[in-house]
Amino acid sequence: MSAAAVSGVPVASARRIAGLALPALVVLAAEPLYVLVDTAVVGHLGRVPLAAVAVGGTVLTLIAWLGGVLAYGTTGRSARRFGAGDRAAAVAEGVQSSWLALTAGLAVALGMQLVAGPLARTLAGSSGEVADAAAQWLRIAALGAPGLLLAAAGNGWLRGIQDTRRPLWYVLGPNLLSAVLCPLLVYPVGMGLVGSAVANVVAQTLCGALFVAALVGERVSLRPRPQVIRHQLAVSRDLLIRGVAFQASFLSATAVAARFGAAAVGAHQIVVQLWFFTVLLLDALAIAAQALVGAALGAGDDDGARALARRIGLLGGACGLAFALLIAVGANLVPTLFSSDLQVREQAAAIWPWFVVIQPLGGVVFALDGVLIGAGDVRYLRNVAVAAGFGGFLPAIWLTYAFDLGLGGIWAGLTLFVVIRLVALSLRLRSGRWAVTGVH
Incomplete structure (x- = not known):
């Protein structure tokens, strides 16, 4: 089966490129826009909470970057199999990258409970008040890491099968929900800085769950395959370097x-x-x-x-x-x-x-x-x-x-x-x- 037959549109047409690129653009912009909303909400709590989110957000940005590496590596491998006419194998790449994402996400979530304090003190410098607030925020926000990385893996395999519309809704919906939830938790509920972290976790977890549901709906084997995961790790390693x-x-x-x-x-x-x-x-x-x-x-x-x-x-x-x-x-x-x-x-x-x-x-x-x-x-x-x-x-x-x-x-x-x-x-x-x- 040719690539043109898979898509139904000539592979190099501007319409086909735009049809994939524009929804992907919204997905790429959703997270930074949510971070701006989060920053604006927390900024009204005072200088220390704002500084704490800045410190903690730097760490989460690195985690999101790891997710981007995983998504890019998955897209190419999944797209090849989709182009060869084997949709099941393309989705199977998503299964393996999701196992990799889940493992890494759990490691980050658990590890941050141990290292959030020292890490925040290193980044915050001499400000102990900021470091303590940042550590508290990080410990909670890091619980969303499994969902964040699962969403990255999901973006990867769905892009590989030429579907950028479902990721658009899977990412945009939870982020919009969290943008509403964040000010509610921070102010009327009275959770303050903790409310910002909780809203972040809700968005990332819901987003990851939607991508996992899409994977389950494909009715492919969900069994981990270590050999495929090793190949994906090799690609991710080069992208990481x-x-x-x-x-x-x-x-x-x-x-x-x-x-x-x-x-x-x-x-x-x-x-x-x-x-x-x-x-x-x-x-x-x-x-x-x-x-x-x-x-x-x-x-x-x-x-x-x-x-x-x-x-x-x-x-x-x-x-x-x-x-x-x-x-x-x-x-x-x-x-x-x-x-x-x-x-x-x-x-x-x-x-x-x-x-x-x-x-x-x-x-x-x-x-x-x-x-x-x-x-x-x-x-x-x-x-x-x-x-x-x-x-x-x-x-x-x-x-x-x-x-x-x-x-x-x-x-x-x-x-x-x-x-x-x-x-x-x-x-x-x-x-x-x-x-x-x-x-x-």
């Missing part, structure tokens, strides 16, 4: 920006968070690429996969160019929305041209990331990320510090990081070695 290279680079960039003063690090934080937001939007396109490329290769349609890769790359570049134009137009307005400090705005203005230039380059890079993840070429992605991060971005960051080049040097390093990846991914795409057909 890739992610560590990213995290190390961006943490170093923030550390160096802080050494240039409060205004510099404030401006860097504003611009880099805006960039992360555009990355979030482009990730929806990458998710569509993962599902469609995996299905095409599973169906033995390497020509279709190559055509799709080219179209996805062009769409990524076009989206990036559109963002660049919007950002250029908003150069004088957008920084004022985030800070009234003149020095912060001046520092932001100095790096704004880099922010504009990086958009179309990044648009192509993120799109091609999705193509290669869908093709299962994660080892190459790992090597590229390590080379670009430790061989390009990090040296540029620390040279910037050594020669006092300011934020411009940091953002030049970030641009170099993106350019190295763009060149490496383009060469890989052109070589065709990524387009390995069949199920493996």
Whole structure:
């Protein structure tokens, strides 16, 4: 069965890409939007609760990142089997990734009961009051980790079988419920900061339960298969190493920006968070690429996969160019929305041209990331990320510090990081070695 037959629409059509990308975008945005609501609710409790959520939220963000790694690894494997016409095998990948998610989630939930205190004290520094509040929040919120990771695994296999509509409702519904529940528990019920954590657990647990119910409804064997789980762990390992290279680079960039003063690090934080937001939007396109490329290769349609890769790359570049134009137009307005400090705005203005230039380059890079993840070429992605991060971005960051080049040097390093990846991914795409057909 061809990929086109599976979907009922030509595999590289813009309509098919949009049909997968737009619901995925809502799923990607739901969690950050809920975090904003949670932050706004807790912020009215005072400085200490807000700081506690900031500390605890950093830890949960790392757990969510692990879930993203699991989802990406599952999507490519599931999509290949779906493209080969074996829906049951595609869903079976979801069964195994769900066992992996459940095991990891339980380990996190239990482990956090032991390490929440020391971890919060490390992150909160000298503020014992904040550390105690953060530890309390973390111990409760971490109970939602199994649901969070089960939802990630569920997103993975459902994207693999070209279904992004059910994940839309499974994620959006619980998050909307929690957005209503959070202020009720915090204020009228009087639970305070604890109410925020409880609302978080309710959302994550309900979300995970919906994805598990979808899996059970497929009527496939739910027995764990260690051999398949080991293969999934190998993919996740490479994606984790890739992610560590990213995290190390961006943490170093923030550390160096802080050494240039409060205004510099404030401006860097504003611009880099805006960039992360555009990355979030482009990730929806990458998710569509993962599902469609995996299905095409599973169906033995390497020509279709190559055509799709080219179209996805062009769409990524076009989206990036559109963002660049919007950002250029908003150069004088957008920084004022985030800070009234003149020095912060001046520092932001100095790096704004880099922010504009990086958009179309990044648009192509993120799109091609999705193509290669869908093709299962994660080892190459790992090597590229390590080379670009430790061989390009990090040296540029620390040279910037050594020669006092300011934020411009940091953002030049970030641009170099993106350019190295763009060149490496383009060469890989052109070589065709990524387009390995069949199920493996």
